[in-house]
Amino acid sequence: MEGNIFEKILGQDSLFLDRKAFDHAFEPTTLPHRDREVEALVRNLVDALNGHIPSNMLLYGVPGSGKTVVTRFVLGQLREKGREMGQPVRTYEINCRQVDTRYRVVQTLATKLSERGDAPIPFTGWPTDRVLEQLVERMDRAGGVHIIVLDEIDNLVERAGDNLLYNLTNLNTILKRSRCCIIGISNDLHFTQLLDPRVSGRLGQEDLIFHPYGASEITDILTERAKTGLREEVLEQGVVQLCAALAAQEHGDARRALDLLRISVQKAEQRSQTKVEPRHVRLAQSQLEHDQVTPVLQTLPLHQKLVLFSIRINEDNGLRNISTGEVYRTYSDACLNVNVEPLTPRRISTLLNELDTLGMIMARNVSKGRGGRSKQVNSAIPKTVDAITTMSDADPLIAEAARCRYRLQSHL
Helix, strand or coil: CCCCCHHHHHHCCCECCCHHHHHCCCCEEEEEHHHHHHHHHHHHHHHHHCCCCCCCCEEEEECCCCCHHHHHHHHHHHHHHHHHCCCCEEEEEEEEECCCHHHHHHHHHHHCCCCCCCCCCCCCCCCHHHHHHHHHHHHHHHHHHEEEEECHHHHHHHHHHHHHHHHHHCCHHHCCCEEEEEEEEEECCCCCHEEEEEEEHHCEEEEEEEECCCCEEEEHHHHHHHHHHHHHCEEEHHHHHHCCCCHCCCCHHHHHHHHHHHHHHHHHHHHCCCCCHHHHHHHHHHHHHHHHHHHHHHEEEEEHHHHHHHHHHHHHHCCCCCCCHHHHHHHHHHHHHHCCCCCCCCHHHHHHHHHHHHHEEEEEEEEEHHHCEEEEEEEEECCCHHHHHHHHCCHHHHHHHHCCCCCCCCCC
16 A cells, blocks of 8 residues: 555545534524524513613423524624623523533533632532622623523433522522523423422523424525535435435434434545435435434343333334233243343333333323223334344343243234
8 A cells, every 4th residue: 555545535525615514513694494583582682782681581492493503693693782882791501411510500600700810610629609609709790791591401400400590590689780691491391390480480481482393494404504514516406305304204303404414425425426415315314323322222221121122022023013011021031031030010111101202112002991091112213223233232131132032922
């Protein structure tokens, strides 16, 4: 092999103009099909420019419905207008999946407001109330309006309770020379049921729901991003529409559509092709499905693996709409085969609900008249992923269970 091994790749013309246009953190200059949501945020936050306190807001919507990107867009415009008018507006965005304790949130906010000469606030070690006092002092010192965005706020509540939200929504009663507004972003429309009524009342002064994108709306979003991120005429007809249709099936997730298009372009580049074709989208879809599902399968607790294993081998035997009784029967046999004590049917019903939430299965309740209601389940794992092999590679007990024979009901 002559020359440097990277020379051949470096000499290829990229189909991308700007890969960052497909990043989830990219901030576009236009937001197709989100005029109503932008308008609602603007009408509330304009109070910050008039010297008043904007209402606290909760933004709801499925993943990829534009909540975060719309918020960033509006806040960027707000900061710009504030500088122009001489009305200081400071904004802070915290992802509560990464910063998920009361202390860390307050410490992060106070650190963002630090100035030269301020004592650094450690990641741990101080009483949280002391850090909160520092935050109030620094907010008043900066003056103006402070807008705190808590993305995935439901995760914070689940991990740390609602004490922090009580503290933050109470800041305006303590601050003397500044004002504060909280914007919470959540995928879960019902998470406020976990909150103390005093907190939910203060936090949810205004609610804004982001509806999922449809296929035609996602097509418009991808078309705009392609203008920014790709060379002209590299997409064959139907590529954008296919990406949009596949993403629309996933609850209208625009981020998934962007991932699909980006990986499709990469697939074409890897094959030294100058056009992105629908087959590249199919390859990208298979890769995304594998990359998303495989880590979940590998890290499921043992009994969830055994339940999912039981569903899959019944499906391999031709069954569909499998009753919970049949799942439990096979699960019990699998436990016996690997010398593990089976859980109760009630507990298995809970595990089925958890697998449904994770997207590993689809469960539906079926009425049996006077016989009550029962649940029927089907696997939701893509056909491109071998669930039993993946779980067997991760857990020797599943591998052992897969080598055994089972008394399965056959498909009639």
